[in-house]
Amino acid sequence: MNVTLWQTLRTLALALLVSTHASASRAHELNPAVADVTVTPAQVQLVVTLTAEAMLAGIDRTQNIDTDDLPEGDAYTRYREMPAEEMLQALYDAWPELRQDFNVLAGEVPVELEISNAEVLEEMPLSLPRDTRLTLLGDLPEGDAPVTVGWKAGFGPLVLRQTGGGEDAYSDFLNPGAQSQPLPRTGEIVTEGWLPLFGRYIVVGFEHIIPKGLDHILFVLGLFFFSLRVGPLLWQITAFTLAHTITLALASLKIVFIPASIVEPLIAASIVYVAVENIFGGRLGWWRIVVVTCFGLLHGLGFAFVLGDVGLEPSRFLTGLIGFNIGVEIGQLTVIAIAFLTVGYWFGNKPWYRKAIAIPASLAIAAVAAFWVVERTLL
Structure with a gap:
């Protein structure tokens, strides 16, 4: 006994x-980011809904731990307490460095993204994360090399959806650091059969x-x-x-x-x-x-x-x-x-x-x- x-x-x-x-x-807990991607022969557009404060603070989203327990926790709190306009300005200021963590490729060529619009969707109580929607544009190099989309693992998972393709358009749940399937620049929409979708x-x-x-x-x-x-x-x-x-x-x-x-x-x-x-x-x-x-x-x-x-x-x-x-x-x-x-x-x-x-x-x-x-x- x-x-x-x-x-x-x-x-x-x-x-x-x-x-x-x-x-x-x-x-x-922060929700996965969601990105709608549109690819044309000359340009790629990403409309991403994410928690910008976590990105600005440099929090590693692959770790299942409280932001309060991290060295970056104070930075996250500081950004979260900022009015929307002030936080968005901090995002614009940090973008030249942050965009290096977006892994958008045309074939093997990196595509540099610029912010064309940024907005906080809704103010929430400070105890909850708030969503920011970024519209990102990138000019594609000459040629017809397909585009793949991803970002660094520390940003966490990414739900990616191809726009303009109706019911059969490609959508994916990308684990941290993963890349999407190649997306053609010819206007063709990637479709996915039921069996690959089922397995995924x-x-x-x-x-x-x-x-x-x-x-x-x-x-x-x-x-x-x-x-x-x-x-x-x-x-x-x-x-x-x-x-x-x-x-x-x-x-x-x-x-x-x-x-x-x-x-x-x-x-x-x-x-x-x-x-x-x-x-x-x-x-x-x-x-x-x-x-x-x-x-x-x-x-x-x-x-x-x-x-x-x-x-x-x-x-x-x-x-x-x-x-x-x-x-x-x-x-x-x-x-x-x-x-x-x-x-x-x-x-x-x-x-x-x-x-x-x-x-x-x-x-x-x-x-x-x-x-x-x-x-x-x-x-």
């Missing part, structure tokens, strides 16, 4: 240390769980530590999957909308609930299935904030939605497989498994999620 208590205390201490780092990924969104969905979805990972682990028996685990995962598929579709199509400020604390609370029920030895009855289903509806709304940013045309939305959801499921099953191979296979049949592993792990999950609840509502 003393050994178990010591293990529990150690686990809780570790969880609190992790929570102070991991939970910050939600505190000041499987990857996007998987990455939203591993490595980006720490809260969803903890929820799935909460289901895993409830029971190692296949039946209870299968019932819970099935209920969770069906539920988040429904709200993912409805929210991504803008039929249902609940602000992230409401959804995110509720997701954290759902993690606390399943972990605490594990600790007190809840049984798999209709109530557990109902609760997991309700929490699945919440998590589907969380997934939709990512998928909705991509802006797929309606005729391609179903393909992207199905691919994204399959990627999410593969990610969840991967989490369960790793947990089983790490602890379930080796220790699941031991008489001390629940006291020494399942309960301490559930305590750790509950501690992290409880911190998130407080941090997402009060801090």
Whole structure:
């Protein structure tokens, strides 16, 4: 008993240390930038909606940490507190250096971009990021070399959409530092078949769980530590999957909308609930299935904030939605497989498994999620 208590205390201490780092990924989370690109024989135009303050402060968007914990945090706060006109002037002043981080190429030739217009779309409370829309123009060299678009990894992911092509026009979710597909200068619109699109969104969905979805990972682990028996685990995962598929579709199509400020604390609370029920030895009855289903509806709304940013045309939305959801499921099953191979296979049949592993792990999950609840509502 003393050994178990010591293990529990150690686990809780570790969880609190992790929570102070991991939970910050939600505190000041910045949405992916979205760029609409138009390519003509002589010019490329990018209309980019982004968080200019993070760019000006030099924040590395590939790190899931709170801006307050960074050396650049003070600079971000300073830019964020500036009136819109003053911040935009700072952006113009910094542009000769910032444009070097935009990787727009005509073949192998870099294209230099200039700001033709900049505007803050809407003033927000200081605790929230505000969006800036930049219209960037670049003259293309002679020839017909196609154009590729990207930017440095530190600016984070980029949702890129080709304009003027209707429902089949190319759109992509570019991971940090990635380049787009080649875009012709002949007026031809890049089209993408359903199979490449389907495969691409499987990857996007998987990455939203591993490595980006720490809260969803903890929820799935909460289901895993409830029971190692296949039946209870299968019932819970099935209920969770069906539920988040429904709200993912409805929210991504803008039929249902609940602000992230409401959804995110509720997701954290759902993690606390399943972990605490594990600790007190809840049984798999209709109530557990109902609760997991309700929490699945919440998590589907969380997934939709990512998928909705991509802006797929309606005729391609179903393909992207199905691919994204399959990627999410593969990610969840991967989490369960790793947990089983790490602890379930080796220790699941031991008489001390629940006291020494399942309960301490559930305590750790509950501690992290409880911190998130407080941090997402009060801090």
